[in-house]
Amino acid sequence: MAVYTEVTDEALRAFLTDYELGGLIAFRGIAEGVENSNYALRTESGDFVLTLYERRVDPAELPYFLGLMEHLARAGLACPTPVRGRDGEALRELAGRPAAICTFLEGVWPRRVRPEHLAPLGDALARLHAASGDFAGRRPNALGPAGWAPLLEACRGRGDEVQPGLMAELEAQLADILAGWPAADALPVGQIHADMFPDNVFFLPDAEGRPRVSGIIDFYFACTDLLAYDIAVCLNAWCFEADGAFNLTKARAMLATYQAVRPLSAAECAALPVLCRGAAIRFLLTRLYDWTHTPADALVTRKDPLEYLRKLRFFARVESPGAIGA
Numbered sequence: 001m002a003v004y005t006e007v008t009d010e011a012l013r014a015f016l017t018d019y020e021l022g023g024l025i026a027f028r029g030i031a032e033g034v035e036n037s038n039y040a041l042r043t044e045s046g047d048f049v050l051t052l053y054e055r056r057v058d059p060a061e062l063p064y065f066l067g068l069m070e071h072l073a074r075a076g077l078a079c080p081t082p083v084r085g086r087d088g089e090a091l092r093e094l095a096g097r098p099a100a101i102c103t104f105l106e107g108v109w110p111r112r113v114r115p116e117h118l119a120p121l122g123d124a125l126a127r128l129h130a131a132s133g134d135f136a137g138r139r140p141n142a143l144g145p146a147g148w149a150p151l152l153e154a155c156r157g158r159g160d161e162v163q164p165g166l167m168a169e170l171e172a173q174l175a176d177i178l179a180g181w182p183a184a185d186a187l188p189v190g191q192i193h194a195d196m197f198p199d200n201v202f203f204l205p206d207a208e209g210r211p212r213v214s215g216i217i218d219f220y221f222a223c224t225d226l227l228a229y230d231i232a233v234c235l236n237a238w239c240f241e242a243d244g245a246f247n248l249t250k251a252r253a254m255l256a257t258y259q260a261v262r263p264l265s266a267a268e269c270a271a272l273p274v275l276c277r278g279a280a281i282r283f284l285l286t287r288l289y290d291w292t293h294t295p296a297d298a299l300v301t302r303k304d305p306l307e308y309l310r311k312l313r314f315f316a317r318v319e320s321p322g323a324i325g326a
């Protein structure tokens with residue numbers, strides 16, 4: 001699932017008259033994704049993705065997301081380019097929802113992450129950070145440290161049903177993380193993706209058959225925050241095996257190519273363990289919130305919060321940045 005808002009053939013054809021994309025050839029709802037309604041479109045001009053923004057996206061923030069994607073695509077990053085209508089506007093309305101069309105990116109996201117994915121990932125992440133350096137937009141991270149205690153509070157009463165003692169453990173972890181969190185001006189800040197999970201990064205084989213990044217999608221958590229926090233998100237999302245073991249080889253491969261583009265300062269390396277703990281609790285808390293607030297029969301697939309409890313515990317035990325590849 002993610003088609004919350006149905007679009008009729010007639011409504012879509014009428015919508016497309018505001019663009020110079022030619023006539024509609026075919027369209028279908030895309031089942032993947034959780035936040036918004038997505039449709040794959042084929043028009044006489046090629047393939048596109050139509051997104052209808054659902055309730056969790058604040059319409060006032062859409063110009064930031066679309067502007068950032070346009071900026072990065074112009075700088076050569078493989079990310080969706082918002083398509084502007086005849087009037088120059090990319091953000092429009094369809095079926096009562098804010099809506100935009102973006103270019104379709106080829107490639108597939110890795111269902112099983114292999115060590116060979118990590119080098120191209122690190123390179124792409126560093127290029128994203130470098131290319132957004134001159135982007136003028138700003139968006140505070142709503143799911144940053146200040147947002148974690150309210151999320152924890154919203155899960156009170158239900159969290160311990162997921163695992164006995166969970167709430168007390170998370171409270172203690174959160175206090176510890178916040179006490180060690182770097183000051184906003186202590187580390188380099190810029191535009192970060194903030195949700196660079198495997199399902200948001202597409203790959204295609206290069207001439208030698210090695211994976212190369214062909215697309216980065218889903219910029220709807222992007223924000224202005226510590227650049228190294230994006231690395232921490234990737235260490236969480238890409239460097240653990242199915243049995244829960246942290247894969248140091250993967251972490252080192254990603255950090256090496258990242259640093260070939262943007263070397264980390266000593267302060268960023270030192271902060272990486274706490275940033276990883278922060279990223280772990282951030283995804284744990286949003287998953288826990290969804291787990292405890294989404295009816296079990298809802299069409300959306302709820303993600304396992306306890307996967308991130310195991311990662312959180314791992315990062316809490318890390319004694320030096322070297323143990324996680326920095």
Ligand SMILES: Nc1ncnc2c1ncn2[C@@H]1O[C@H](COP(=O)(O)OP(=O)(O)O)[C@@H](O)[C@H]1O
Pocket residue numbers: 002030032033034035036037038049080102103104105106199200217218219220
């Ligand atoms: N620009 C794009 N090119 C190709 N496929 C896309 C593009 N944008 C989204 N998709 C497809 O739509 C799915 C859901 O997109 P995503 O942005 O992750 O949705 P959500 O924000 O609802 O989680 C992706 O897994 C991918 O299959």
Ligand SMILES: N[C@@H](CCOP(=O)(O)O)C(=O)O
Pocket residue numbers: 033034035195197199200218283286287303
């Ligand atoms: N990556 C997050 C969930 C966000 O979902 P997405 O489909 O918008 O990437 C998680 O795994 O908890």
